[in-house]
Amino acid sequence: MKKILYTLSLIALSLSSHTQTPFDYEKSTGYSGNNIPSLVYKDDSFNFLVMGDFGRVGDYYQRDVAREMGNAMVVLDGEFVVSVGDNFYPNGVASTQDYHWISSFESIYTNPSLYADWYVALGNHDYLGNVQAQVDYTKVSRRWNMPDRYYSKEFKLDNGEKVLLVVMDTNPFIDGYQKSSKYGDLREQDTAKQMKWLEETLGKADKSIQWKIVVGHHPMYSGGKRKTNKDTQGFEQKFADFFDKHKVDAYICGHEHDLQIIKPKDRYTTQFLSGAASEVRPSGEMEHTIFAAAEPGFMTFSILDKELTVQVVKADKEDAKVLYTHTIKKDK
Template structure:
């Protein structure tokens, strides 16, 4: 009940002051979790944070999606862990970023205490992590159009990786019952979802050309759901780059975005042959540049995602139509 109230209250708060707007605007960043020793951050993370702040101020974004690996390399120990300040509060300091952050856990977070990250929601004004998985629903200002975001714990669904290196696949869920419960929740959340745009978000990618490649567990179980319920897009991190892939099945098109360069950049394209032919639309992994993130704007007519480099350079944009 507490979780439902949290989401309900946040929706109420978000509705305030948007009457003059005509779009819903927000950011997304993955794999942003600094370092476990001083200075507890990286040049890429601080650069991306600065660029996010400028973008948030320019477009008056309302919230940020954080796609896991929030604290490298072993998560946090407890709710009083200094990493919350050293890697989050003291890094994303721009006034425009003092808006709600909605988080999911990554594989590195699951090496530590994810429940402490959830508990930290009670200590931070902007850190919103109410449960391992949860829904977010927004109305696009000045319209009846809506955006539904379903935040997943892909590690709970698929298991953790052992070595987190080239091609390393999750080893299967630690708790089958919890995984099945989350799958059932997701299908139920999609089944009667009439939102104009649906985003499903989690840490592991469904498909990726990079170091880790497609996640077999998600390809097998999640991917069919995305088409069955005409999901607009899937957001992920895990691979440390920016990717856009698009796959059409049975006259349904789903866009897959990897947004995993908030702290590191990895140029690997080791799995380019493992994704559907022609699906790759964009890939960025310039190790000479300071990472990147995504800016998303939704109107009743279209939802556009833009990749932005950590120096503020716009890299790529793609627009998606509402669900039919």
């Protein structure tokens, strides 16, 4: 792991006048990318990136965001990448050999740091193609992870505690989609079965799980295009109480092509919407908006002890900067 090399380099350079960061180390060994000076790295933190709504053959802002995602992974010594879905526009992929895999994924996210694990959710545009092909690509690609339409993964932190990452398939829960025949086999999906799985997965009696993070495509809240959308309101009604009941710390989603952080005052769960990895649409605010921006970019998640810190990163044509930082603190 790079953290081992990083630690060894700190020892070797103990006489240096400044503390070496992961970026300093990589740069000293030949890394050709750029730093993101406003992106804060903390020693011993557990870090990952969140992006979504991305697959547009490198067009719109996709290449700029991909470039800065690579730089951010180096700056933070990131562990993995999360995609919140709508991985391929406009109609998903046809098979594991579809050229979209090359043109919108493999040839775009080329920074060596992005050859880490990607944990991927399904979006509505993915259901317009062959969903099973995205599941099956897990066996083709070293980095693409979608073992099923919904799944979970546990990560052990340095303090011995765990992060539970739960990737759900939100599409079958959207009432408007159930009335349409264009979403492939969506109407054949068993929502009761998935709810039972969610209940069991989030409700497991494992006291070592310190953080619960759920990933899905559709938001519960939005100040953007879908602020008053019935499907958004319906999804909130299905899951806001459910997530609070299970003490889900963060619900990560996309669907809206912007960057938003929303947390109603009477709720436990904070929603982080990161759907600006290629196309960007006008954003907006609602009553419980903490942050909103119609900018291309992504979010970084950093866990250290009792704090989860999210940095919202904007990708420009030549560089990147942090627009906003939000921290969730656990009781000691």
